[in-house]
Amino acid sequence: MSQSLTTAHNAKRMYRFDLTQRLVARLRNDEAVIGGIGNSNFDLWSAGHRAQNFYMLGSMGLAIPIALGVALAQPRRKVFALEGDGSLLMQLGCLSTVAALAPKNLAILVFDNGVYQITGGQPTPASGGTDYAAIARACGLPGAVWAADEADFERLVQHCLETDGPHFIGLKLDDQPPVSQTERDPAQIRDRFMRGMGAKKSKLPG
Amino acid sequence: MQREQLETAPDGAADWPDQIFDLLKEHGIRQVALVPDAGHSRLINRCLADNGIRVVTLTTEEEGIAQLFGAWLGGEKGVLLMQSSGVGNCINMLSVAIAHRTPLPMIVTMRGDYGEFNPFQVPMGNATQTVLEAMGTLVKRADAPEDIAPTVDATLRMAFNTYRPTATLIGQRVIGAKTFGK
Numbered sequence: 001m002s003q004s005l006t007t008a009h010n011a012k013r014m015y016r017f018d019l020t021q022r023l024v025a026r027l028r029n030d031e032a033v034i035g036g037i038g039n040s041n042f043d044l045w046s047a048g049h050r051a052q053n054f055y056m057l058g059s060m061g062l063a064i065p066i067a068l069g070v071a072l073a074q075p076r077r078k079v080f081a082l083e084g085d086g087s088l089l090m091q092l093g094c095l096s097t098v099a100a101l102a103p104k105n106l107a108i109l110v111f112d113n114g115v116y117q118i119t120g121g122q123p124t125p126a127s128g129g130t131d132y133a134a135i136a137r138a139c140g141l142p143g144a145v146w147a148a149d150e151a152d153f154e155r156l157v158q159h160c161l162e163t164d165g166p167h168f169i170g171l172k173l174d175d176q177p178p179v180s181q182t183e184r185d186p187a188q189i190r191d192r193f194m195r196g197m198g199a200k201k202s203k204l205p206g
Numbered sequence: 207m208q209r210e211q212l213e214t215a216p217d218g219a220a221d222w223p224d225q226i227f228d229l230l231k232e233h234g235i236r237q238v239a240l241v242p243d244a245g246h247s248r249l250i251n252r253c254l255a256d257n258g259i260r261v262v263t264l265t266t267e268e269e270g271i272a273q274l275f276g277a278w279l280g281g282e283k284g285v286l287l288m289q290s291s292g293v294g295n296c297i298n299m300l301s302v303a304i305a306h307r308t309p310l311p312m313i314v315t316m317r318g319d320y321g322e323f324n325p326f327q328v329p330m331g332n333a334t335q336t337v338l339e340a341m342g343t344l345v346k347r348a349d350a351p352e353d354i355a356p357t358v359d360a361t362l363r364m365a366f367n368t369y370r371p372t373a374t375l376i377g378q379r380v381i382g383a384k385t386f387g388k
Contacts, residue, residue: 062272065271065272066272068262070277071276093264093266097262097264189306199279
């Protein structure tokens, strides 16, 4: 791939909801999208429900491991994990796990606003300059990059869709809040997603 | 033993690890997530040698709970192998299986349980069952070799038939107290 030269400090700060809409608009093949806890999944919800969307309402740091389990179970389906920077910090080791398994169908998108936005915008301990794409590369995901701007993001998403992964895209965010909140019924979210994955055994509709 | 061995592992002649492996195959387990424990070493090797099972070595047990949840969402069954200390690492994550009502079978090799030599293993080993049960897990113990296979079978059945976290605790007495270092 043509490596982006964008670094953490000169990546444009973008609007999470706009980026999420741009991602979803490019999905044509029932790709799975796992939205991480908090505002990451809220904006996925706000971008318009799809049967292949999963919204993680609790337990920080699990969007990438959940996406990994889905990707291993369904190797012919592309799986996107949307995770916040604070959540990734809770589970940085998962990048090594992903690199070791190297699932071709997994793409990791990290929303980095440098703060715990949902609890009042307190800075993360990493906000002083931790470079998540550099961490991902050092963990064994050599193609990990920062998106320079919206157009670069669209190009990188297309690259994820057309080539083997695992992929990693870092996204610097502005401070805009989420558009709305996901309906809070985890069992229903799980059931809908399993139907979207074709994994639900029941033959009944709905 | 010629060498001092600090970790406990089952006797080479013990066949309960093979019985667990047979149960994993019988139940259609496709993903085995684990943080290695000496007590599970033979079972881990059997899983690694099987083309129908994907072994995922985790950096922390928390990852495994999420990965196996993802596996279930995608239509595959999995099981989590860990040591009792690992239960302490992932306790909050059990909410994933509870909130979504999904199966999560765990096979836990006990430390800090019966003749332990390492003081660090005792607090969590002593609390493992209580803490798991406090988080809504159905826990069954096996303290004799002949009890292990039926208990693991029950743990797998209860997880996949009743959609919740379940655990078999394999007592340290079975795993082999005789191989302690000192």
